[in-house]
Amino acid sequence: MAERRTRTTAARATAIAEQLHHESCILLELYRKKEKFTVEDLVADRRLVSVPPPSSQLDTGDTLWRLHSALLQCRSLLERAIAKEEQELGGGKKGDYETMRKMVRDRLSLLLINTELLRAVDGAAVFTPNLDGLELEGPSSLFELKLWIYRIFKEVEHWSKTAITTLQGLPPVMDKERARGARLRSMRSARR
Structure with missing residues (x-):
């Protein structure tokens, strides 16, 4: 049962991530057109999100933590950018850009919920990354x-x-030890 739930949650999270990627590409294009950026204007100097580099040595829980941490930082930055944009540039009329921006923010929040569910099923401790120093x-x-x-x-x-x-x-199924641990935690929670 836990294995099926993990596969279902992973499949759902992947579908949400695919939709988010598609919508974020559209958002980038709408924003470039709105601001009339040229290619020379868009030279990125460094990443804004900071997480440990990927490694084949990471177990599933660490890999999910790394992803969840990065997505959490993205959401914090995105919420700040939206607030700053509305404050500094004004709300203006609501059009495709504003609609897509809201869709991206909502989809990102949904992906965060699903990665948190995967981490819980995997048995990873719930841990909120430190956002200190985030720009x-x-x-x-x-x-x-x-x-x-x-x-x-x-x-x-x-x-x-x-x-x-x-x-x-992600591995298609959890190993038996993690599945047993997830069941035990689930049973303990049900007793409370």
Whole structure:
């Protein structure tokens, strides 16, 4: 039962990640058109999201923690970017860009819920990554702000693509020990 639930949750999370990746690509294109960026304007200097590098030595729980941590940072950055954009650039009329931006934010939150469920089924301890040092304030000039927002959208696109690969690479079933541990935790929770 736990194995089937894990496969179902992983499949659902992968489908959500695929949809998020598709929508984030559309959002990037809408934003480029809206701000009339040229290729020269969009040179990214470094990643905004910071997690340990991928490794074949990581177990499933660590791999899911790494992914969940990156997605959590993306959501924090995205929420800050949306607030800063509305504050500095005004809400304006609501169109395709604003609709897609909301869809991306909502889909990212849904993916976070599903990766948390996978981590719980896998037996990983619930752990909220430290977001200290995450670039939340953003730049001060208008052009820098627009580039910062673009970089955040680019991070969401990058990590949604990484999520697809990570989720598809998960082992198809948990080993018996982890499945037994998940059942025991489930039974203990039901007794409370």
